[in-house]
Amino acid sequence: MTAVIGMVAFILVMIGISTSAILSQVLYVNLGAQVDEAAASIQPRAAFQSSAEQVLESGFFDSGTLLVMNSRGTGITGAVVGDNGARALTTDDLGRIADSLQAAAADPNAQTVDLPNLGEYLVRPFQTPGSDSIFLVGLPLSSVTSTIGAILTTVALVTTGGLLLLAVIIAIVIRLGLRPLRAVAETATRVASLRMDQGDVSITERVPADQVDDHTEIGQVGSALNTLLDRVDASLSARQRNEELMRRFVADASHELRTPLASIRGFSELSLRAMRQAQDDESRQRISLAVETTEQSLERIQAQSLRMTTLVEDLLLLARLDEGQELVYGSVDLTRLAVEAVGDARPAGPDHSWTIDVPDTPVELAGDAARLHQVVANLLANARTHTPAGSEVTVSVAHEGAEAVLRVHDNGPGIDPSVASQLFERFARADRSRDRKTGGTGLGLSIARAIVDAHRGTISVRSTPGDTTFEVRLPAKPADPVSADTV
Numbered sequence: 001m002t003a004v005i006g007m008v009a010f011i012l013v014m015i016g017i018s019t020s021a022i023l024s025q026v027l028y029v030n031l032g033a034q035v036d037e038a039a040a041s042i043q044p045r046a047a048f049q050s051s052a053e054q055v056l057e058s059g060f061f062d063s064g065t066l067l068v069m070n071s072r073g074t075g076i077t078g079a080v081v082g083d084n085g086a087r088a089l090t091t092d093d094l095g096r097i098a099d100s101l102q103a104a105a106a107d108p109n110a111q112t113v114d115l116p117n118l119g120e121y122l123v124r125p126f127q128t129p130g131s132d133s134i135f136l137v138g139l140p141l142s143s144v145t146s147t148i149g150a151i152l153t154t155v156a157l158v159t160t161g162g163l164l165l166l167a168v169i170i171a172i173v174i175r176l177g178l179r180p181l182r183a184v185a186e187t188a189t190r191v192a193s194l195r196m197d198q199g200d201v202s203i204t205e206r207v208p209a210d211q212v213d214d215h216t217e218i219g220q221v222g223s224a225l226n227t228l229l230d231r232v233d234a235s236l237s238a239r240q241r242n243e244e245l246m247r248r249f250v251a252d253a254s255h256e257l258r259t260p261l262a263s264i265r266g267f268s269e270l271s272l273r274a275m276r277q278a279q280d281d282e283s284r285q286r287i288s289l290a291v292e293t294t295e296q297s298l299e300r301i302q303a304q305s306l307r308m309t310t311l312v313e314d315l316l317l318l319a320r321l322d323e324g325q326e327l328v329y330g331s332v333d334l335t336r337l338a339v340e341a342v343g344d345a346r347p348a349g350p351d352h353s354w355t356i357d358v359p360d361t362p363v364e365l366a367g368d369a370a371r372l373h374q375v376v377a378n379l380l381a382n383a384r385t386h387t388p389a390g391s392e393v394t395v396s397v398a399h400e401g402a403e404a405v406l407r408v409h410d411n412g413p414g415i416d417p418s419v420a421s422q423l424f425e426r427f428a429r430a431d432r433s434r435d436r437k438t439g440g441t442g443l444g445l446s447i448a449r450a451i452v453d454a455h456r457g458t459i460s461v462r463s464t465p466g467d468t469t470f471e472v473r474l475p476a477k478p479a480d481p482v483s484a485d486t487v
Contacts, residue, residue: 056086387412404476
């Protein structure tokens, strides 16, 4: 506002000064023309009148007209037209004008004379008809100065009023224009006051939609802030989910480790108690019982140790896969890998019906054969574990476009939709719709997903009662073209 009003004020002042200067010059020219007209009326009369007062009384002249004459009979005389007719000049005024009369002989141009009792006058010398005498005719400059003063006053008043009006308009325009920016500032202030260092944080503050206009710079700032807040809110939600997953992961891992550790501790205490009792009673029967109890306890301790080892190895594998490690790439025949996996699953699930559907030509891809075999084995173990006896499990392999597709289908009871979205999470448990027959850790499907993700593939599940299919899609090598002779 200061810059705009200052610039406009400077421009208006310069316009006022320029206008006043030009108008002053015009008024001076007009006043000089009026002096010439008055002189034209005075010249014929000056030849027949002996004094200036007589000349002015002999005609009709404008109020303020000044005449100074130098006649032989009366000498220097001067008069001015007033409201009541012509009157003679005072001695002071006549003395001042006499000096101008003497200078007029050398300079015939108009001059400005300041008379003590009359003010400033514009005077010009003229030749007396029929002689070499000179007389002065003048008109007051008060008309010029009053006009210029009125103009300057008007310009000053108009400029001041215009600047005040301009300031009000600019203030209104700026307030209206900055309203979206104030909305942005208020939104940013409210967001800045939120606690985001802990707990479930959700940013619901947004710049109102009516203050967002992509056609203006301020509106674009508001839109960008809303986009930023959306992304920050999504990031905070993801952070909260990760924290919840981490807490659940730690709780599940602790729970899984607590059971074997409790078993190891219990069987260790049982073995120690049996040994101490055998030492107190050295009978052969007591020693034999202690040896048998110790042997059974060591077997259980070994089993629980193996269970913990498997759990720790699975967790380590997941951690390495998250870091992009643990894969050894090579050429993998997915068809052969599926056949071998089904062959390994049949002895482990003799009460299930196992079917394999693979093409005659190999479906090859670049990957880690051991880890991909683990994916198929985990999917088959999941189908065997969570379906009742007599269920049919079908493994199929296909080459679809640029992808190698492996599907594991079973006709079991299906998966509850409420847990389907969490099925691939770590330590996830199937619900009551699938009977849990073994003490699995709930890491099998999460390991399968981690391995598939590491191969830049996808794994998904579709399930309805009697129809559950796990589908794995991996980037495949291009299929070999079939020649016409082969066809």
